[in-house]
Amino acid sequence: MSFSAENRRIADRIVAQYPQSESAVLPLLHLAQSQDGWLSPDGMREVAEILGLEPAQVFSVASFYTMYLREPAGKKIISVCNNISCMLQGSDELLERIEHRLGSKCGHSTSGGEVYLEEVECLAACGGAPCLQVDGEYFENVTIEAADSIVDSAMRGERPEGGKGLPSDFYSEPLGAPSIPEGLGANEGEGS
Amino acid sequence: MTEVLLTRISEPEAWRIDRYKELGGYEALAKALKSMTPEEVAEEVKTSEIRGRGGAGFPTGVKWGFLPDVYPRYLVINADEGEPGTFKDRELIEFDPHQLVEGTIIAAYALKVNWSAIYIRGEMVLGAARLENAVRDAYGAGYLGKNILGTEFDLDIVVHRGAGAYICGEETALLSSLEGQRGEPRLKPPFPAVEGLYAKPTIVNNVETISAVPHIVNKGGAWYASLGTEKSRGTKIFSLSGHVNRPGNYEVELGTTFRSLIDDYGLGVRGGNKLKAVIPGGASSVWFVEEDLDTPLDFDAIAAAGSMLGSGAVIVMDETTCAVRAAARLVKFFSHESCGQCTPCREGCAWMYKILTRIEEGAGRSEDLDLLLSVGSGITPALKTEGRMAMSEVLPYTTICVLGPSAVTAMAAPLRLFREEFEEHIRLGACPKAAGTGITTQDRKASRG
Structure with a gap:
């Protein structure tokens, strides 16, 4: 991978914010993961190069955080919460149902690479338990019927209905774009 | 219900800056910057006696007072909400992000800070986008950047997304992560107020704490202090989940009882079932039972009853719940989220999880309960083996941070409350509540109506 020209420009602005x-x-x-769908070794090397760090340091940091996918995953990602509040509302049964419908196990992608299924820790949506995310979009109070429909949409490569919304529904700037608009920073030129 | 922070939550599109301003937003910022000195703002916060809403309950005004006269200094907002059962910060951010941004600007002014970060959980993609856009709009309106509202005050705010690590909710781990490192906690002291981000004085405050700041400035610290109880002032958002008829976030004056929260707000235990236990303050807290429900929601009253208010996550379990399964699930979480620095936590959490799992699956051994308590005492040497557990038993601990001790509580509190149930699993070689929660999601929908 290599950052696109646009993403390289965004990367420089992000660095300047700190x-x-x-x-x-x-x-x-x-940013690298959003461009490629996963975090490749080349992507991590490029991040290291931009920041003047040893690649090993970036590899070590990336390996600490569960959201970084260090191998290619399915085109869509279903993340099912398995923590206490969701468990009390049937998330284990929900996960089993989803595995069955997908025909693949948690922690794996479907054979055609359509969907990657993972268990995740508390998603902070316990009032709507059981909950899951599809590509980051929240689905709450998920019933067996709703889960089937979510799985079927995801397998077709479509965004499932009934979710709580994605950034792109509301905003033109991509998630993770710099917070500080160009030319308006109070500390501009003072970063290292 | 006494709503202060949640007043705008039900207003359509209150996350937009124009809507927020129509609803009274950014008036507190103008008042603070144009008619008050930084010291006067800090004094109002001190007068409010608000205690940190992230879990520790330390008085915010006192924490602010610990900053040495060293610059630059930083303000970091902890929006890495990950304590199981807690979902208040996510709602505050998704539905009212400008309240947090306004609070952050006012707090930065009071603390003489010119750079601030809001560290938000990576999983909260909509929340992060709401915040990023709120910050951009605040720049556009002249509330951020150079010479804010025509004053000498400059501030930048950066929204910083985490990437999936519960431990980063611990303030020193959060700072390590914000410095681009693995999210490993650091020994305290030095506390962040003295040596925090980039080894500079840093205040780390929770989203809910900072969201209260505009209200404290608008109506005065004395007004805020008139709410709640003598040692626990103000309102607090409680995240109610589990086996209640109406889960959700409820903002109440501190001093309301658990019983009222569960019955009046949560409309009681689902299906008219009997209550088994309540986790009163997030996964790390000692479990309560029926006889504890008249305890007021007050930092000191809950501590006196042996548990903690924590993050305000109240998880209700009815009589169908298997205590072993619930304990195993909680300990699994801590085992997964241990950063791995300290051996007692890294190894101990994993062992406790394995032992609890084999008991739940019917392969428990007669010596397993003593073994569990013994592994726990490797993390918290003062852990007792009998009687109801008290939070005080997790002091001292053999680890850098309190993640390991939290796993001990999640194991020992249920084990000591429901020891017969654990013994029955071992004797039967099976879970007596074999179906686990005994419900499907369909049954639950039906019971909720």
Whole structure:
């Protein structure tokens, strides 16, 4: 991988937002993953190069955080919460149903690479338990019927209905774009 | 219900800056910057006696007072909400992001900070987008950047997304992560107020705490302090989940009882079932039972009853719940989220999870309960083996942070409350509530109507 020209420009602006450039490791890894769908070794090397860090340091950081996919995953990602509040509302049965419908196990992608299924820790949506996410979009109070419909849409490569919304429904700027609009930063030119 | 922070939640599109301003937003910022000195703002927060809403309950005004006269200094907002059962910060951010942004600007002014970060959980993609856009709109309106509202005050805010690590909710781990490192906690002292981000003085405050700041500035610290109880002032959002008829976030004056929260707000235990236990303050807290429900929601009252208010996550379990399964699930979480630095936590959490799992699956051994308590005492040496557990038993601990001790509580509190149930699993070689929660999601929908 290599950052696209546009993403490279965004990367430079992200770095400039921080008092010290190393702070940009996580946001640049997010940017690399959003471009490629996963975090390749080349992507991590490029992040290291931009920040003047040893690649090993970036590899080590990336391996700490569960959201970074260090191998290619399915085109769509279903993340099912398995923590206490969701468990109390039947998330284990829900996960089993989803595995059955997908025909593949948790922690794996379907054979055609359509969907990657994972268990995740508390998603902070316990009032709507059991909950899951599809590509980051929340689905709450998920019934067996709703799960079937979510799985079927995902397998067709479509966005399932009934979710709580994605950034693109509301905003033109992509998630993770710099918070500080160009030319308006109070600390501009003072970063390292 | 006494709503302060949640007043705008049900207003359509309150996340938009124009809507927020129509609803009274950014008036507190103008008041603070144009008619108050930083010291006067800090004094109002001190007068409010608000205690940190992230879990520890430390008085915010006192924490602010610990900053040495060293610059630059930083303000970091902890929006890495990950304590199981807690979902208040996500709602505050998704539905009212400008309240947090306004609070952050006012707090930064009071603390003489010119750079601030909001560290939000990576999983909260809509929330992060709401915040990023709120920040951009605040720049556009002249509330951020150079010479805010025509004053000498400059501030940048950066929304920083985490990437899936519960431990980063611990303030020193959060700072490590914000510095681009693995999210490993650091020994305290030095506390972040003295040596935090980039080894500079840093205040780390929770989303809910900072969201209260505009209200404290608008109506005064004395007004805020008139709400709640003598040692626990103000309102607090409680995230009610589990086996209740109406789960959700409820903002109440501190001092309301658990019984009222569950019955009046949550409309009681689902299906008229009997209550088994309540996890009163997030996964790390000692479990309560029926006889504890008249305890007021107050930091000190809950501590006196042996548990903690924590993050305000109240998880209700009815009589159909298997205590072993619930304990195993909680400990699994801590085992998964251990950063791995300290051996007692890294190994101990994994062992406790394995032992609890084999008991739940019917392969438990007669010595397993003593073994569990013994592994726990490797993390918290003062852990007792009998009687109801108290939070005080997790002090001292053999680890850098409290993640490991939290796993001990998640194991020992249920084990000591429901020891017969654990023994029955071992004796039967099976779970007596074999169907686990005994419900399907369809049954639950039906019972909720």
